[in-house]
Amino acid sequence: MIRLENVSKVYKGSVVALRDISTDIQKEEFVFLVGSSGSGKSTFIKMLLKEEEPSEGTIYVAGKDIGQLPRWRVPYLRRNIGCVFQDFKLLANKTVRENVAFALEVIGRPKNIISQRVPAIIELVGLTDKLNSMPHELSGGEQQRVCIARAMVNRPPILLADEPTGNLDPSTSADIMNLLERLNESGTTVLIATHDHAVVDRSRKRVIELDGGKLVRDQVRGVYGIG
Template sequence: MIEFSNVSKRYDNGVMALNNVNIKIEKGEFVFIVGQSGAGKSTFIKAILKEVDATTGKIWVDDVNVTRLHRRRVPYLRRKVGVVFQDFRLLPNKTVYENIAYAMEILGTPQRTIRKQVPMILSLVGLSGKGNVYPNQLSGGEQQRVSIARAMINNPPILIADEPTGNLDPETSWEIMKILRTINRRGTTILMATHDKDIVDIMKKRVIALEHGSVARDDKIGVYGYDD
């Protein structure tokens, strides 16, 4: 599903963000990526999405060799990967329904299908009846639910969650984690970068720890393991 083979990334300023990374994530796994600031988590995610190019090595995402992928094919790669961000990144002038529908419209999805699918995904994330409100009328947790719905509306096989609970209180964070767990149980591979020690320790999922761009730990049932 996702495989890094001897992947290194050195930026032009000389910083080695990834150093000989070898990781294989199977279909349907739920994996936490942990590590202190500057450990390489952001570069790891950007390399999967081909936002940055590996200096050496190969990256495979859902049978696509990302390292050899032509730029014009990158949008097709990103259709395979839903992304949820810490800061939600919703369109403020569009309603909840319109934010989610837009992710389908840019792929040319017929309106009939959109009208059917959007209410279904809103139900999945617990926001039935919120389709006509705007992002600024929602709580942070509700906005993150919309972000998850938007990321999942085209049914990608992979979901990347980049610090999805970073701006949320603990109770709301657990509500978001329950949604992600449900999505994972339906077969979606989830890769979540986080600093939330409690979530990682309680969830007991696979934990890949990065330090200075290298894989320091890769535990099938892991813990966070840092004090920051």
């Protein structure tokens, strides 16, 4: 589903963010991308979304070399990748329902599909009673659920989460991880960039570790750090 071949990224001013990374994430896998700040996690994620171009190497997403993708096709690439963020990025002046529907509206989905899918996905994340609430009326965990609903409402094959539990307390984090695992079980490939030890250790999923831009570990049922 996601394959990197000898990918390096050097930013202007010769800052090396990623060094010769090769890895392969299969369909329906659940993968943690771990490493301290500055290890290259964010660059990794940004390149998958084509927000950044690799300096060297090739990236395949859903079987396509995204380096060959013309600029105007980038929005269509992004429709295959649902995104979840540490800071949720919800629109403050729209309700829960409108925030989720927005993701479908702006890619031109017809109204009948929107009115059918939005309540369904909100029910899946367990927020049916908050359908008409505004984001500021929700707790952090609830906001993150809305964000996940928005990422998944278009049914993308890949879910990308950048520090999804970074702003949440441990028990809320566990709820969010359960939700992400459920989505994974229903067939979504999930990649989570995190430095939350507890979350990684509890799940016992595949762990890819970056350190100083290099891939230092790729473990099938890993924990956050050795020792």
